[in-house]
Amino acid sequence: MDTQKKTNDFEQTLSEHGLWLEREAARVLQINVGWLCNLSCMHCHVTAGPTRKEIMTRDTVDRILDWVDENPMAVVDLTGGAPEMNPSFRYMVREFKKRHCHVMDRCNLTILLQEGYEGTAEFLAEHQVEIVASMPCYSPENVNAQRGNGVFDQSIEALQLLNRIGYGKRDDLKLDLVYNPNGAMLPPDQKALEADYKRELMDHFGIEFHSLYALTNLPVARFANYLRQRGQFEDYMALLRDNFNPGAVAGLMCRDTISVDWQGAVFDCDFNQQMNMHLGFEGRPLRLWDVDLRRWKQTPIRTAPHCFGCTAGQGSSCGGSLT
Numbered sequence: 001m002d003t004q005k006k007t008n009d010f011e012q013t014l015s016e017h018g019l020w021l022e023r024e025a026a027r028v029l030q031i032n033v034g035w036l037c038n039l040s041c042m043h044c045h046v047t048a049g050p051t052r053k054e055i056m057t058r059d060t061v062d063r064i065l066d067w068v069d070e071n072p073m074a075v076v077d078l079t080g081g082a083p084e085m086n087p088s089f090r091y092m093v094r095e096f097k098k099r100h101c102h103v104m105d106r107c108n109l110t111i112l113l114q115e116g117y118e119g120t121a122e123f124l125a126e127h128q129v130e131i132v133a134s135m136p137c138y139s140p141e142n143v144n145a146q147r148g149n150g151v152f153d154q155s156i157e158a159l160q161l162l163n164r165i166g167y168g169k170r171d172d173l174k175l176d177l178v179y180n181p182n183g184a185m186l187p188p189d190q191k192a193l194e195a196d197y198k199r200e201l202m203d204h205f206g207i208e209f210h211s212l213y214a215l216t217n218l219p220v221a222r223f224a225n226y227l228r229q230r231g232q233f234e235d236y237m238a239l240l241r242d243n244f245n246p247g248a249v250a251g252l253m254c255r256d257t258i259s260v261d262w263q264g265a266v267f268d269c270d271f272n273q274q275m276n277m278h279l280g281f282e283g284r285p286l287r288l289w290d291v292d293l294r295r296w297k298q299t300p301i302r303t304a305p306h307c308f309g310c311t312a313g314q315g316s317s318c319g320g321s322l323t
Contacts, residue, residue, distance in 0.1 A: 009241070010307045017246045021255065021301040026293055028257040029101075030077040030318070031056075031064065032270060033089065035262070037081040038111055039151065041134075046274055047222045048081040056262040061088050063264060063289045065095050071293055072099065077257075077318065079106040079270060084120050097127050104130045106178075106318075109158035110151055121158075125165045128172050132213070132318075133159070135177040138200040159207045168208040176211045178320075184227060184236040186243060186313040187214035190321040213320030216240075218309035221274045240308035248315025251322035254301050260288050268301050270318075271309075277302045 014020060034055035037048035068076075076096045083089055083105055096103050105124060112121045124131060135155055159175075162168060168175035177197060181187050194212035201207040217223050219236055227233040254268040265285035267273045278285040279299060315322030 008304055010303045010305055013241070013244055013308075014249065017249075019246060019249050021249070021252065021303065023297045023299070023301065024256045026071075026073065026256060026258050026296065028075040028077055028253070029064075029068065029073040030079060030257055030259045030270060031092075032079050032259070032261050032273060033081070033083050033086040033092070035081045036085045037108065038085070038114055039082070039108055041108075041222075046081065046270070052081065054262050055086055056088065056264075058088050058091070060262070060264045061092055061095075063287075064260065065099075067289045067291070068096070068099055068101070071291075073101055073258075075104065076101040077104045077106070082108055082111045084111050084117055090123060093123070093127050093129060097129075102130065103127070104132055107131050107133045109133050109135065109155040112158045112161060113154055121161055121165060121167075125167065125173055130174040130176070131162065131167060132176045132178060133162075133209075134180070135159075135197075136180045136182060138197050138204075156205050156207070159201070159209070160205065163206070163208055168210060175209045176213060177209050179212060179214045180217055184217075184230075184232045184239070186239065187216060187316070187321070190214040190314060211320070213318075214314065214316075215318075215320065216309045216312055216316035218271050218306050218316075220271050220306050237305060237308070240312040243312040244308060245311055245313060245315055245323060248311045248322040251315060251317060252310055253317040253319070257318075258288070258291070258296070264288050266291055266296075271306060272302060272304075275304060275306065277304065 032046065035046050035048045035052035036055055037052065038050055040049040078092065080086070084107065093103055111117055162175055167173045179187060179193060190212060193214055197212050201209070219227060219233065224233065227236050257269065259267040259269050259273060261267065261273050264287045266279045266288050267277060268279065279302065280286040310316050
């Protein structure tokens with residue numbers, strides 16, 4: 001059963017616990033710069049891949065920059081697809097850094113080794129961009145099963161490259177890794193898993209990094225299709241509901257993040273983008289350059305059953321577990 005057609009029992013669950021979602025001041029601008037990617041990962045919630053044509057144009061980038069000039073953001077979080085494949089990627093990094101934003105790049109690692117993207121790692125270091133890199137396991141079997149054959153070896157090579165130029169070793173070159181479960185399960189304890197990652201990657205490959213983020217796979221897009229094909233969708237939704245953690249609600253990313261798609265439309269999170277749950281009116285998306293932050297703060301946060309993924313177990317956000 002499609003989550004969009006299901007009754008929104010997430011709101012009901014919040015109410016039963018005496019909770020509600022209220023916005024805080026906008027701190028993070030997360031920009032999905034397009035769905036073009038050199039990989040087609042099983043868990044990808046935007047169904048990114050090498051054939052996708054949805055790419056943010058320079059004109060849209062400039063309109064976003066103009067808005068940031070009037071509405072300064074502490075953090076700009078660039079995601080995709082592979083953000084580096086957007087032709088305006090380096091332009092965006094330079095311009096946001098000029099505006100004193102802390103810039104994050106959600107990197108799949110393998111793109112750093114691909115022909116045509118030589119020097120990307122050095123460019124990111126030059127501009128002190130924080131790298132948040134997908135690394136779903138420290139063993140090749142799990143990584144290759146989730147992301148494709150050969151991806152593990154390429155990821156290790158890219159991490160070693162990043163270490164050589166200072167990432168993971170210097171405080172100003174932050175390197176964080178992202179873990180996603182390989183299937184219909186919740187992630188394990190983030191702190192314990194981080195210790196395992198640090199030990200295994202150092203012992204076998206000499207790799208250092210700062211933090212590990214353990215993320216729950218949300219039942220949208222490609223991962224939802226994966227679950228349905230195996231007859232696991234309803235069981236997974238039940239797992240998420242049964243593990244609802246009221247302590248995770250206060251840290252949900254939708255409270256202080258503005259999520260923008262490749263066309264400039266505004267959402268509460270990158271997952272709502274894939275459900276077409278925009279913050280517009282009468283079916284028309286609201287564009288970032290039309291956002292008044294005072295009105296935005298009073299706008300209700302849109303939720304649906306897939307939101308149970310962010311509140312299950314330890315909780316899950318773009319910055320890892322919440323409790």
